Amino acid sequence: MNENILELKTIKELQNLNFFIPSYQRGYRWTDNEVTDLLNDISDFKPKQVDDTDDKTWYCLQPIVVKELSDGKFEVIDGQQRLTTIYLILHLLNQYYAEGYKFQIFDLSYETRSNSSEFLKNELKPGIRRDENVDFHHISIAYNTISKWFEERSKESFDRNSFESKLFHSTKVIWYQSIENDPIAIFTRINIGKIPLTNAELIKALFLNSSNFDKKYNDKIRHKQLEISTEWDVIEQSLQKDKFWYFLTGNKASTNRIEFIFNLMNNEKDVNDKYSTFRYFNKKFKNKNEETIQNNWSEIKSYYQRFDEWYNKRDWYHKIGFLVNTEWISIKDLYTHSLNCTKLEFESFLDQCIKDQFRNLKLEDLQYGDKKVKNVLLLYNILTMLKNSNDNSYFPFDIYKNNRWDIEHITSVTDPMPDDRSKWLQDAKVYINIATKEGRALKRRADKIDVANEDEFEEIFKEIVSHFNENLTDQDINDISNLTLLDSETNRGYKNAVFPFKRNTIIEKDKQGSFIPICTKNVFLKYFSNYPPKISFWTQEDRDKYFEDLENILITYLKN
Secondary structure (H helix, E strand, O other), rough: OOEEEEEEEHHHHHOOOOEEOOOOOOOOOOHHHHHHHHHHHHHOOOHHHHHHOEOOEEEEEEEEEEEOOOOOOOEEEEHHHHHHHHHHHHHHHHHHHOOOOOOOOEEEEEEOOOOOHHHHHHHHOOOOOOOHHHHHHHHHHHHHHHHHHHHOOOOOOOOHHHHHHHHHHHHEEEEEEOOOOOOOHHHHHHHHOOOOOOOHHHHHHHHHHHHHHHHHOOOHHHHHHHHHHHHHHHHHHHHOHHOOOOOOOOHOOOOOOOOOHHHHOOOOOOOOOOOOOHHHHHHHOOOOHHHHHHHHHHHHHHHHHHHHHHHHHHHHHHHHHHHHHHHOOOOHHHHHHOOOOOOOHHHHHHHHHHHOOHHHHHHHOEEEOHHHHHHHHHHHHHHHHHHHHOOOOOOOOOHHOOOOOOEOOOOOOOOOOOHHHHHHHHHHHOOOOOOOHHHHHHHHHHOOOOOOOOOHHHHHHHHHHHHHHHOHHHHHHEEHEEEEEEEHHHHHOOOOOOHHHHHHHHHHHOOOOOOOHHHHHHHHHOOOOOOOOOOOOHHHHHHHHHHHHHHHHHHHHHHO
16 A cells, blocks of 8 residues: 555444544544434434435545554544444344344454453443443443433334435445554644543553563563553542542532643743643653653652542641642642652641732621631631541532622621512511510511512611621621621522521532531520520620630731
């Protein structure tokens, strides 16, 4: 063969071929929607006669780029996602035939998965999800999607034979067979700039390219590739745990989270170049040899191992998570600093960073609207958890970030008035203290009020708020002793509600298993109150005790 081949092939023409997915390829990652769209497209396609010919129109898939190897196999340079999905559809269709009548399916194997061929041929089962590695996980999910698609249509007037005929004979791929020696170069040229490929996937190609290793030691090459591929999966799966991810980043999740480490290593980051990190690593791989691979991979592992160590040391987890989530210092700066100090020195550095964040801050001066209030309350919750030596729980930074936690008044404010007047009034009336003459009179007025009358409602609204707040001033209302952390959903759900109603809401959410920060829970359970507590009121005594606890817990970090 002395030139590239570009032609159209039917799925039928692929049946007798043997495909090999190389280690530099991304794993199988098609979503349910992508799989379903392909099935629907093939099913809905109606071949039509081409004018004045015996030919019919066909449904065309995107290109499959291959290179023929010396053993007759075809290395798939691009298009393995489509090819794997076609294989899964064929495999599912084959299950409708008895043994001896099944049709042949092309062979398919993944270089980084030693038992992939056996898995694809004999271990795919509808309804079963495989989790031993990330590729089998996604493949089994896609296979279940295909199985459900056919199962649902079997209840309708669906012609499976027609679908099968359209798949075999009316579905074609653009077949590009290259004679170039370096498949990595083809792969990069085809994919650079395309949305499906990420920096992480291109960097994986650099690490797992067989040309990096001494060709005299084939077994050694294979072993090293499998070792890197396995360790890559371990790192990626660990970072996929939201608890670990948000502790490190404080950011929303991304698809290939190992790319976070690559970005940290990139000292030449160009925000205008989405492939800046890949280009940085590509330059590091100018000398394609085993030593280059080993040194760079060891550096990646050192990042991960240090982060894993921090994550598993409970005290550091909370302090680092706090600093990262409040954006006081980056994880990159923390890592760099940790390289040049002892563990004891690093721990002192973490404490000093927190102290620096609150330098010259006075708790008694903090009011609602001050940007520092949220960080103070977050630290208060974290340190309260750490203070309990018998508590091994971890503050969930993922929930804190995703649920958009913010500050809320413990007892209600008079401005603005609630949107749903009727509901607010019904909720509040339940808790009015009718044991007193004033309370009974307030309840009677509340029962008779016309909520449609704005002036009447505003008057009763202020009276009820005053009843539960025991005439606290506006400054008292906005003081930190009347503020706590709440997630946005709960906050929206009872904004301006009276204290006892808020208390009941918190208790119900806690019963349902919702995460409530420990200090927020302590506030509404009247943890700081003298016995017997006034359950329906957030009193001056409660505020004083709450502020005292805030001061005691935070004192180490608030010293001027």
